[in-house]
Amino acid sequence: MSNLSHSPNRWLRVNLDAMSPTSRPRNSRSGPVPAATVSRLTLYLRELGDLAEKGEETISSSRLADRLGITSASVRSDFQFIGVSGVSGRGYNVRNLIEQIKDSLGLSLVQRTIVVGMGNLGRALISYPGFQSRGFEIVAAFDTDPRKIGVRVGHRVVQSLEELESVVKTQKVSLAMLAVPAEVALEVAKQLWSAGVSGILNFAPTSLGEGEYVNVDVAAELQQLSFRTRSKGAARAAE
């Protein structure tokens, strides 16, 4: 349930009648939010966070676009998909924009997250300070290696995978970051889904089959970078 209990305000003009998770405002460019839009929404959030810190109150589509190297039309069209409106001649209200993007990404409440696999990468993830401010809280860490279980990493104690299901339930975990060796990634992923996790961010270079997941494959990104530096001399930076 999205709770937009902000006081009415002249910048914000959304139809927030009964927004159940799957319903969309209808002054939007109707239809489902395109994947390309979703991916840009996360970038807008990043920039808007900066702007808010600097005390900026409004932002125009074209200034925001410039910061990201995209077109202003693209920005406006993305905002329409999530039903955000601005003010002609002035722009969009930064604070509202942040709330509405968060809301449409399912980030109005902090998402409770776990890390599975306490190798170098898993430990780095646990200690990374940037999650909290972007909507995620790491509530537990897991490994199978008995030598690692019970050890403190950051400010969490590593637990056995046997405790997975109960932790997911009692702690209301929704997402997991999977940082285990590729050989076991699929197997552990199945355990995660069956324990009730709803999505996995997978750092192993493997497909995970049926469930909901996103891969982060650093070597693959390097390979794409390699291609760009070879072929086009004047390529646009992207992310």
Added chain:
Amino acid sequence: MSNLSHSPNRWLRVNLDAMSPTSRPRNSRSGPVPAATVSRLTLYLRELGDLAEKGEETISSSRLADRLGITSASVRSDFQFIGVSGVSGRGYNVRNLIEQIKDSLGLSLVQRTIVVGMGNLGRALISYPGFQSRGFEIVAAFDTDPRKIGVRVGHRVVQSLEELESVVKTQKVSLAMLAVPAEVALEVAKQLWSAGVSGILNFAPTSLGEGEYVNVDVAAELQQLSFRTRSKGAARAAE
């Protein structure tokens, strides 16, 4: 915005059985390789590596497609872009495929890479064993913190950024992974480009402006995952 792709015809050469290191086929679906294709090529490489290990000699577009959750037409069309051909009724030769994809991504030679920033993430990257087999060698590590310089991480000794330029030159470094705090990322990126690095894989959640780079923003990926798990119940897993 301006689309300044200025790559009409660079070098066009055949690469069927005659072998010449850097060649670009012409029985391709002419024109530049689409970004979407490039990103899938890296995934094909991953799967093909597995298949090769298992001793498979050929693979059909549809079996490969199934493994990645995409369509076989997509696979065939991607292969056409890089001028790879298969055999009717049989499929594609795994070993050749690997070579040709590597070739078209600029990976026929190992790419010499550095890591800048020896925090938790930088150290995890240095120790990650998966780069070598996918075409990258980490040849040096850098930090600015005097307490870290001279320290051994993995099997490299951390160097000062002052040595950057000379290392890039003498070691023929082409790519860098940037794992420094967001506040200094842009500044360090400029140093990297001016030292002669041709592409940067940026782990800080910031845009880097003009040069050639790709961002890996873990929190942003989590946010996209969050969206997917909220909205569509029957979403396709992707990467």
Added chain:
DNA sequence: AAATGTGAAGGATTTCACAGCG
């Protein structure tokens, strides 16, 4: 004047569907 909101145009990418080959 400055900026939004949006049809319509234009590209890019994906998928279809099927002829033809081994």
Added chain:
DNA sequence: CGCTGTGAAATCCTTCACATTT
């Protein structure tokens, strides 16, 4: 047969351009 190679169709995404709003 099974599978490739490929035009053509379909879909998705981006950008243009301009009327409209504050």
